[in-house]
Amino acid sequence: MLVDSHAHIDTPRFNVDREAVIQAAFEGGVTRIVDPGCDLASSRFALSLAKAHPGVVFAAAGTHPHDATTYTDEVGLHYREMAREPEVVAIGEFGLDYFRMLSPRDVQRAVFGAHLQLARDCNLPCIIHVRDSHDDVIELLRAHGQGLRGVFHCFSGNVKQAEECLEFDGFMLSFAGTLTRQGNALPEVARMAPLDRILVETDSPYLVPQPSRTKRNEPLFVKHVAEKLAQIRGMSCKEIAQVTASNAARLFGLGE
């Protein structure tokens, strides 16, 4: 049993075959999928998918840093309401993206703070997106994130950055298809991270893992990430699947 801890199956790229994609994942052993929202509309859609697939699809409510300018207090109130639904298991995804910088830096930082507050008030874990923004994320978490829990999704940093992230007791690192690519520090990070603090994800429809040759990623392919992680850790794929699934269940409260 595998958990894809981060897949945007609500996006239009799954409109033609969404049910088949969820079914294929389930039959392939990916029995749970967490779908984080990127804005109010996608968070709502993720929630509707979760309601339609109880115990299989779970939703998170939040505004992606790319869309940070769409976040308002009113949007925050809607997230707060949605967080009462049992299918909403996290606040996110939110974060800072200074690589694409599609929203101004100060707006991203303010919206980041608002989401930390939401996570605190709703007692939910955070799903955090970090791209070329590690130092700011750590600074904001140190100032406003004490006692919170969550995940650094699609972790892409080096060992030193991973250590800084892991200083936040309640946080885990999630590995995506980037782990299967050459030329980054991720294998080293995957080797040093404590077993009880790692997750796997696809970030579908983005980040196609090797050796898949398709253009679109989907939750079933999380098995490639698990295989790579197992190889790096010298464990069986089954063990990695069990460990990461139980970490995800514990972090997001997915039940047995």
Ligand SMILES: [Zn+2]
């Ligand atoms: Zn994402």
